[in-house]
Amino acid sequence: EIVLTQSPGTLSLSPGERATLSCRASQSVSSNYLAWYQHKPGQAPRLLIYGASNRATGIPDRFSGSGSGTDFTLTISRLEPEDFAVYYCQQYGSSRTFGQGTKVEIK
Amino acid sequence: EVQLVQSGAEVKKPGESLRISCKGSGYTFTSYWITWVRQMPGKDLEWMGWIDPSDSYTNYSPSFQGHVTFSADKSISTAYLQWSSLKASDTAMYYCARHRLATSPFDHWGQGTLVTVSS
Numbered sequence: 554e555i556v557l558t559q560s561p562g563t564l565s566l567s568p569g570e571r572a573t574l575s576c577r578a579s580q581s582v583s584s585n586y587l588a589w590y591q592h593k594p595g596q597a598p599r600l601l602i603y604g605a606s607n608r609a610t611g612i613p614d615r616f617s618g619s620g621s622g623t624d625f626t627l628t629i630s631r632l633e634p635e636d637f638a639v640y641y642c643q644q645y646g647s648s649r650t651f652g653q654g655t656k657v658e659i660k
Numbered sequence: 661e662v663q664l665v666q667s668g669a670e671v672k673k674p675g676e677s678l679r680i681s682c683k684g685s686g687y688t689f690t691s692y693w694i695t696w697v698r699q700m701p702g703k704d705l706e707w708m709g710w711i712d713p714s715d716s717y718t719n720y721s722p723s724f725q726g727h728v729t730f731s732a733d734k735s736i737s738t739a740y741l742q743w744s745s746l747k748a749s750d751t752a753m754y755y756c757a758r759h760r761l762a763t764s765p766f767d768h769w770g771q772g773t774l775v776t777v778s779s
Contacts (some may be wrong), residue, residue, distance in 0.1 A: 576661075588765035596662075597769035598755065609767065623734075641705060645765055648721065649707040 555580055555644050557652035562590040563660040573653045576642035581622045586646030589618055591628045592654075593638045601640075602627060632657070664694075664756055664770035669762050671776045679742040680758030680773045689737035690714035691759040695766060696730065696741050700752040710759070711739055719762075737740040746777045 556579040566572055576587070585605040588647050592598040600609040602618035605625055614631040629636055642652040667681040682694060685723060695710040709720035712756050713732040720730075731743040757766035 571717040584763070586763055586765075590766075597771045598757075598766075599769070600765055600767050609765075621712055630777075643705075643765070645759075651705040651707070653704045 555582065555647050555650050557584040557642050557644060557650055559640075559642060559652035559655045561655060562653075563656045563658060565636075566632055566636055567660045568632050570632050572632055572636070573583050574627040574629075574640055574642075576620075576625040576627070576652050578625070578644060582625075583646035584645055585621050587618075587620070587625050588643045588645060589616075590641045590643065591599055591636075591638045592641060598641070622647075627649045629657075634659075662758075662768045664758060664768055664772040666738075666754075666773045668757060669774040669776070673779055674748055674777055676744055676746050676777075677741050677742070678746055678775065680754060680775065682739045682741075682770050683756050684737045684739070684758065687758075687778070690734050692738040692760055693762075694730075694732065695756040695757050695759060696728075697757060697766075698752045699755070699772075700725075706757075708741075710762075712741060740750075746775075748777050748779075750775060751777045 558577045560575045569651040590598040596620045606618045617628045619626050639654045639656045641654045663685045665683045693710045693712050700707045708724045711730040713734045718730045722737045732739045755775040756770040
């Protein structure tokens with residue numbers, strides 16, 4: 554099973570700042586089948602990025618994904634108030650596993 | 661608009677059975693697989709497995725094989741997650757989500773169903 558480790562666990566930032574979230578895999582993720590999801594309390598998770606770097610439909614361009622192999626990054630260029638949430642990475646190339654999440658909180 | 665609407669919260673006793681549902685709308689239900697995801701209190705998301713509603717073919721995560729059952733009724737665009745004998749450790753939020761292929765991300769999710777199992 555591919556284990557995904559996200560860092561940091563919590564990111565304390567102010568609106569307008571840049572957020573950089575990391576996701577490291579225990580082995581190479583095939584075909585860069587790596588997705589990022591945003592999850593707010595009481596809401597359904599939302600797909601942000603798939604294929605490591607492709608934005609899902611309707612996702613603002615302040616969200617971007619990069620990386621390959623075992624190291625992946627989600628960047629939010631300028632945090633908006635609605636971006637404070639928990640973010641999960643997921644690999645879907647070998648079964649499916651999630652990272653433990655990074656909480657982006659207001660500083 | 662694509663929607664996955666899940667059934668409401670449940671409170672059950674250990675040993676009881678339960679079936680929760682996930683109704684799809686706004687798309688061709690049989691063109692996408694339905695996956696189930698568990699989130700225990702304060703814990704990570706765990707993939708449980710998926711079902712292809714077109715033929716009810718299932719694929720269970722080894723961690724959940726034999727503990728839960730997936731089913732689907734394509735005539736009413738609804739997928740189900742079922743337990744025959746609940747345990748306290750089944751207390752969790754359960755999400756359904758859709759995806760097109762085995763190697764596709766989950767592009768729409770349900771709002772979640774909270775299952776509480778307590779004596």
